[in-house]
Amino acid sequence: MTPQRVNLITLGVADLGRAKAFYAALGWDPVPSPPEVAFYRMHGMALGLFGLADLAKDQGREGATLGFGAVTLAQNFPDRAAVDAAFAAALAAGATNLKAPEEVFWGGYSGYYADPDGHVWELAHNPFWTVHEDGTLTIPDPE
């Protein structure tokens, strides 16, 4: 048994300054951190940015490659307009548009962008899931 949870997501980045500038452009504030890393507080968890070579070394590997979409980090929103607004803000911050928000086959509304290192973010409204006031998400029991 291991606990069913994630407390920290670390994104390996090619240029920490570039990555921090991008997330700053999204309006995100890192906590005070050593110069080689940046941590962002989230609901009961955190996101970290760390040099790709340092991250590979930390993992005991010779090298690591940047992502090609095998992981996506998603943000859920209470309605489509909020998705559109956040997507526009991300593009304005320099994100690469992979797929503009649109209706998708599972009944929701979703778009994808890539950050400067190719890390893929999905912005979505899922009418079957609950996004609370504090931004946390609950998957309801099936009806």
Place this chain on the structure above:
Amino acid sequence: MTPQRVNLITLGVADLGRAKAFYAALGWDPVPSPPEVAFYRMHGMALGLFGLADLAKDQGREGATLGFGAVTLAQNFPDRAAVDAAFAAALAAGATNLKAPEEVFWGGYSGYYADPDGHVWELAHNPFWTVHEDGTLTIPDPE
């Protein structure tokens, strides 16, 4: 501005049955889901497993490759013994040992393993961060 949060982490997997079996071996319970996907409830968020080709299509890409460590998902624990126990449980479940838990330069204790698709998980005790009873994490203000 976009909200500083992650609500859903989706891991692209080569074989959904194999991936589900691995996470079941960790003791994790998915919510009832359609056959092509598996979702796991976490604290105010969720983890999803989804076929890599389906995920690439969902992202509007021709293809996606499995990860090589550019993203790590971490679980934090209140002490080293809890890290060791969870790491042993992961290996028993079939995880690949990348780095057994050890003291690390930043003052913590950390190990890494890979899941069957190469997604990298870190199990750590960080004496400078607070893990609450419910498993959520807080990064304290610097002293």
